[in-house]
Amino acid sequence: MSLRRIEKLTAAAHAEGFDCIAVMPGANMVYLTGLHFHLMERPTLALIPAEGGRPALVLGTLEATKPAAGPAPIDWQLFTFADGSDPVLAYDAAAQALNLAGKRIGVEALTMRVKELRLLEAAAPGARIEGADHIFSRLRMVKDEAEIAAMRRAVQITEDALHRVLDSFTVGMTEKEVAAELLINLLKGGAEQLPFEPIVVAGPNSALPHATPGDRPVQRGDLLLFDFGVTVDGYASDITRTFAVGDIDAELKQVYDLVLKANTVGRQTAGPGVSGQAIDRAARKVIVDGGYGEWFTHRTGHGLGMDGHEPPYVVEGNTVPFEPGNVVTIEPGIYLSGRGGVRIEDDVVITADGAESLTTFPRELMTIG
DSSP states (O other), rough: HHHHHHHHHHHHHHHTTEEEEETTTTHHHHHHOOOOOSSSSSSSSSEEEETTOEEEEEEEEEGGGTGGGSOOOOOOOOEEEEEEOHHHHHHHHHHHHHHHHTTTEOTTTTTTTHHHHHHHHHTTTTTEEEEEEHHHHHHHOOOOHHHHHHHHHHHHOOOOOHHHHHHHHOTTBBBBHHHHHHHHHHHHHHOOOOOOOOOEEEEEGGGGGOOOSSOOOOTTTEEEEEEEEETTTTEEEEEEEEEESSOOOHHHHHHHHHHHHHHHHHHOOOOOOOOOOHHHHHHHHHHTTTTTTGOOOOSSSSEEESSSSEEEEEEOOSSSSSOOOOOOEOOOOOEEETTEEEEEEEEEEEEETTTESSSSSOOSEEEEO
């Protein structure tokens, strides 16, 4: 699998006039090579020539045996540096082996660190270093059956954990305590890691779309919002559900119903040939027509896969038609400052004849506590 992916990468890079693609530790390196490296003080970088030939991997000596034990039979040229030594010599040797001076090198603009960038610039004098994120995006946006199967497993773990947390929830628990229960259940359920820190917030804190759990006790009359996911076999889930803690006031109930309708319309609009912009407009129209447009402050969704946020985006301006295998979130929300917020998020895979929601946790308003 990795070799085929590398072949697709080099073909796309060559077609766009790149001589080499530099890949940092992270999702793209795992996708292409199956190799996992920590992003740390040892500057690790893969250099993949666009016209074939042996790729180079610059890494610390302590990890020099990892590539040979990796899942893909890649014929690496290894350039290593020992702890305490300057990695510049290894980078110079790799650049010389690939003849990178004066060449056009594509990098991951969103993840390339200054440290690796400066080493690469010094090792390849005169090189033109440009962003190539769009090439990786095109490769990764269409998921195959194995990738979607991994995401189904991730969704199952998230939903099972949420059911268990709700069963154990009691009014008066702090946001941090509820978040801790969620984390324990995710790990017990088989989560390999988390694509992002869970958001578990209540009352006025739920009106902050990216709030962090705090010491505030969850009270009757609150909205309690969960936004979280897990990673399984390298692929993520991402779900948001909002609950009523006891009785909530009439306007918060109205807001919930409006967000639920927008979520439904967004999922129903999604399908092959439909753009992210069209889905965003359809979901947003529901909230605007309901009189709460100014309180829907973010895009309707984002792509999902090896990263918690990746292309394609469900947002105004994205006019590229979706195709089968794209996986996106549909997550409209309304946030009333100082009172509470509602977001309902589902993970949706585009199919040949429509869209399927991988998340199936009930969307209707549930009262807990």
